[in-house]
Amino acid sequence: MASETFPGVPDEDAALGGHPEPRGTLIIGACQAGVQLATSLRELGDTEQVVLVGEEPHAPYQRPPLSKExxxxxxxxxxxxxxxxxxxxxxxxxxAVRERIVQVARDDGGGEAVAESGRVFPFKRLALTTGAAARKIPFEGSEFEGVSYLRGADEAGIxxxxxxxxxHVAVVGGGFIGLEVAAGARAEGRNVxxxxxxxxxxGRAVSEATSGFYLDAHRRRGTEVILGAAVGRITGRHDRVTGVELADGTVVPAEVVLVGVGAVPRTELAGQLGLAVENGIVVDSRTLASDGLTVAAGDCANMPNPFVRDYGAGRIRLESVQNAV
Ligand SMILES: Cc1cc2nc3c(=O)[nH]c(=O)nc-3n(C[C@H](O)[C@H](O)[C@H](O)COP(=O)(O)OP(=O)(O)OC[C@H]3O[C@@H](n4cnc5c(N)ncnc54)[C@H](O)[C@@H]3O)c2cc1C
Incomplete structure (x- = not known):
């Protein structure tokens, strides 16, 4: 998908106002949590500079429809x-879009972030809303054309x-995103x-009864669901995918394979800052990271939650819009 199809990417230099001094808040990660944070700062009366920087070529957009409408x-x-x-x-x-931050350093008074392009973003306050990336499993054959992951708008377009x-469509991973893609493809009459x-x-998100409900619903609509199955390799011919071979030798034919096996938090920059990272950036109830200065929110953050006291040491990293806003 061409980035031009996404409206609203401002002229970056005009939007940034050309401020060379670290005067306000830099938010790294321009999506759900980042936009919400910028919005909230303005709503709460912050009049200092707020800069949102993201690596994608699009103005911030919502991800949920990517696997649906x-x-x-x-x-x-x-x-x-x-x-x-x-x-x-x-x-x-x-x-600022199309700017991947590759280096960040700070002290109590602020710091600066440097993009791959060489552009420098100074800041007084820093927030990391870097989200998560699709988990990639290096199956043999993953490089064949027709094997996809789904996290961003460009991947959805492809x-x-x-x-x-x-x-024939094969979906590896029976989580939310995989099942949504499966349901859409099946509704269009494809063998899924x-x-x-x-x-x-x-299994990671719902009770057994709810799992059973979804299993019945998908099977009733004609989707084949194979549980307890390990992928052996992805098969292909002339660089194009032809199917998925399971560990027991069964071959599922497919011209398209979507691998939807979860997401991993983007914590590279938190690591550079020496922040505590454990299944995400560890934050307190105010979303402050372990340095007591940097904020982290959204899919990248692992936060305390009173409802999960019995497991995960009372912490959870949630991947949902409700958690990011
Ligand atoms: C296909 C799909 C369907 C979904 N459906 C639902 C749903 O139905 N309901 C629901 O509640 N949730 C859904 N989710 C999850 C939801 O979209 C996420 O929880 C939400 O987007 C999290 O927002 P975020 O801002 O924390 O992270 P992200 O949306 O991942 O945004 C983080 C941004 O930071 C950028 N970034 C990371 N590192 C850098 C860097 N170094 N420099 C610059 N930029 C960087 C990334 O490119 C990205 O644009 C879905 C997700 C997907 C992928």
Whole structure:
């Protein structure tokens, strides 16, 4: 998908106002949590500089429709974008896209972040809203054309193109995203097989009864669901995927394979700052990281939660919109 299809990417230099001094807040990660933080700062009366920097080539957009309406062509890119160029300008929020921060350093008074492009972003306060990345498993054959992961808008655009015309689709991973893609493909009349390693679907997030409900619902609609199955390798011919071979030798034919096996928190920058990291950036109830200075929020943060006292040492890293806003 071309970045031009996403409206609202402001002129970066104008939006940033050309401030060379560390005067305000730098938010690294321009998506759900980052936009919410910038919005909240303005709503709470912060009049200092707020700059949102993100590596993707798009203005911040919502991810949930990527595996739903957007994939099915029922929602366009304009429906995904959170805010218009004008909104960022009106709020005085600088937005820099296509800038991957590769280096960050700070002390009590502030610091600076350096992008791959060499551009420097000085700051007084820093927030990490770097999210998560699709977990990649180096299956033999993962490099074949037609093998996809789904985290960003560009990947969704590629997957949508691959699905068009595909008769057989294999989904590795019976979690939320895999099942949503499976349901969409099945509704379009494709032969869909879901391959799940665990004995039940969405096992990390829902009860056994709910897993059973989803299993029945998918099977009733004609999706084949294979539980407790390990992937041996992905098969292909002339660089194109032809199927998934399970550890027991069964071959599931597929022209498209979506691998949806979870997400891993983006903690590279937290590591550079020496912050505590354990399944995400460890934060306290105010979302402050272990240095007591840097804020971390959204999918990248591991936070205390009174409802999970009995496991995970009372902490949880949630991947949901509700948690990011
Ligand atoms: C296909 C899909 C469907 C989903 N469906 C639902 C749903 O139905 N309901 C729900 O509640 N949740 C859903 N989610 C999860 C939800 O989208 C996330 O919880 C939410 O996007 C988290 O927001 P975030 O800002 O923390 O992280 P992200 O959305 O991951 O944003 C982080 C941003 O930081 C950027 N970044 C990272 N490192 C750097 C760096 N070094 N320099 C610059 N930029 C950087 C990333 O590129 C990214 O743009 C879905 C997710 C996906 C992928």
């Amino acid at each position: 957007y994939l099915k062509g029922e929602a366009g890119a304009d429906m995904l974008t959170f805010r218009t160029h004008q909104w960022y300008a009106d709020k005085g929020i600088g937005l 997957l949508a193109g691959q699905l068009r015309g595909a008769r 097989t879901v391959i799940e390693a665990a004995p039940r679907l969405i």
